[in-house]
Amino acid sequence: MNDLNIIKKEKPEIPYSEDSDAIFNSKILVVDDSALIRELFGAYLTQAGYTDIQYAENGQHALDIIDENIPDLVILDLEMPIMGGFEVCRILKSNPETKHLPILIQSGRDTASDLTKAFSHGASDMVLKPIKRYEILARVKVHLENRILVSKLTDYHDRVASELEQARQIQLDICPSKHELKNYLQAYGLDIGWHYEPSSEIGGDIGGILPIDETRIAFYIADFSGHGVAAALNTFRLQTWLTSASELYSSPDELLTKLNSFLHNNLSSGSYATMLFFCLDIEKQELTYSAAGSQPPLLQGSDGSKEFELLSSKGMPLGLRPHWDYENIKFPFEKNTKILIYSDALVEVEVEENTYLGEEGLRKEVSDLWHEEKSTEDKISQLVANFHQRMDPDNSDDLTIICLENVNELRSS
Known part of the structure; x- marks a missing residue:
């Protein structure tokens, strides 16, 4: 039976926390050349409570979207026409603005060399096809939580650095x-x-x-x-x-x-x-x-x-x-x-x-x-x-x- 036919409306599965709104409102980009897979991911994510989901049918399309508005997470297929997932990873990781963007690879290739190549190109994580609903939702949640945590730590670091610089200037002024x-x-x-x-x-x-x-x-x-x-x-x-x-x-x-x-x-x-x-x-x-x-x-x-x-x-x-x-x-x-x-x-x-x-x-x-x-x-x-x-x-x-x-x-x- 098609996975799209068995999704039932349920309450969001992420326990509410102070970061829940930020998690649910995170921008997620799903990149796959299969319209069915894109629809399946969209259904899973929407049912879980995510509200900002975009789609791309190949790597170049994904880069065009990212160039306009950087998402919080990319779910990326490896084998696609025009531009594949490995090249997308390489380009994103070479750009200072997207080098820390989490990339969740989904692929049917599970050999050791494929896994090594994916991570060496900058992938953050990988799930294997056929996609399991609870696995993909769990991994999406982990990577978004980590991104929010890193963002908070970066903001805190920048604020502390700014305050220390002000204190340093006061000492120098003495x-x-x-x-x-x-x-x-x-x-x-x-x-x-x-x-x-x-x-x-x-x-x-x-x-x-x-x-x-x-x-x-x-x-x-x-x-x-x-x-x-x-x-x-x-x-x-x-x-x-x-x-x-x-x-x-x-x-x-x-x-x-x-x-x-x-x-x-x-x-x-x-x-x-x-x-x-x-x-x-x-x-x-x-x-x-x-x-x-x-x-x-x-x-x-x-x-x-x-x-x-x-x-x-x-x-x-x-x-x-x-x-x-x-x-x-x-x-x-x-x-x-x-x-x-x-x-x-x-x-x-x-x-x-x-x-x-x-x-x-x-x-x-x-x-x-x-x-x-x-x-x-x-x-x-x-x-x-x-x-x-x-x-x-x-x-x-x-x-x-x-x-x-x-x-x-x-x-x-």
Whole structure:
């Protein structure tokens, strides 16, 4: 008895879910040179609840339809006049717009070579003739569900990527622009070099410059534990807190003490931050700073012929204990004095097998580099280039480098 005569009207066989409407409304293209087979597939699909079905009688006809409106699934016969199914598969898979289009082959050829050829040409699945109603409906449902899932994941990925790019741009905007650095040179007589790069789209490092008044300016570097979104959110939290604590910029010890209490109350258990916070008094030529377990700053005195020295960075990392008092350290910051601060990534790289650069290795490298006749920007670029040569690409980390030099230029009024 002909299959068309035994189809009875029943309720759709796909259990309703949040994707059911999308499944039933999916565009399905049936490609077969036999009008009877096309009618049979149409009857099966319509009875199951599908509402958008198109038909093509050969491969070229199918490509013409797809060119106008890409379907969600193609049910494709292999042996047809004008253009067969293998060629259709090849063309669809070579087109970026249709390369992920699911293709369900239906054929009477079931040899191993036929199956291999079909899948090598890009077929997603195959059913053998004579077509079994429940088998074809089950396979159609699976491939449409997968396509909807992939579409959702792609949309989610694109949305997350867009949001991460916006967050990355916000982090970059926190860093001073070249124009702002030139303004600091004019206003405070400071030659400032700056480099920031996250290990992924966004990172847990942050640095900033905070003018206080005409003769004083604060700057800092901080590094939150972890990487990615969680660490980046904490940098935004820190930036927000600092904006509201401007009265503390001239007292680094008090600022870290209060910031520590804030972070202890707001960070998740086990999270913490290391930080250096500086206040530079241009008029007094004095630099005051307080440390919370960060990397030791590198200082070169006003006599530029001397090497850089490592300063103290002892102090409890922020957020680990509720009450901790931080101390100020002061030293002269006269003309030609330079200070370089950096995140731990810069020293946690191998210079040779099982030997890391370390703080002393960085000190020597910076001392040698700063004796060269190059701009501060070029010297920092060389440090970054050395870092990338040594960095393990499978174990990358956020990198921040900030260098300030008192060039003692006249400040604007």
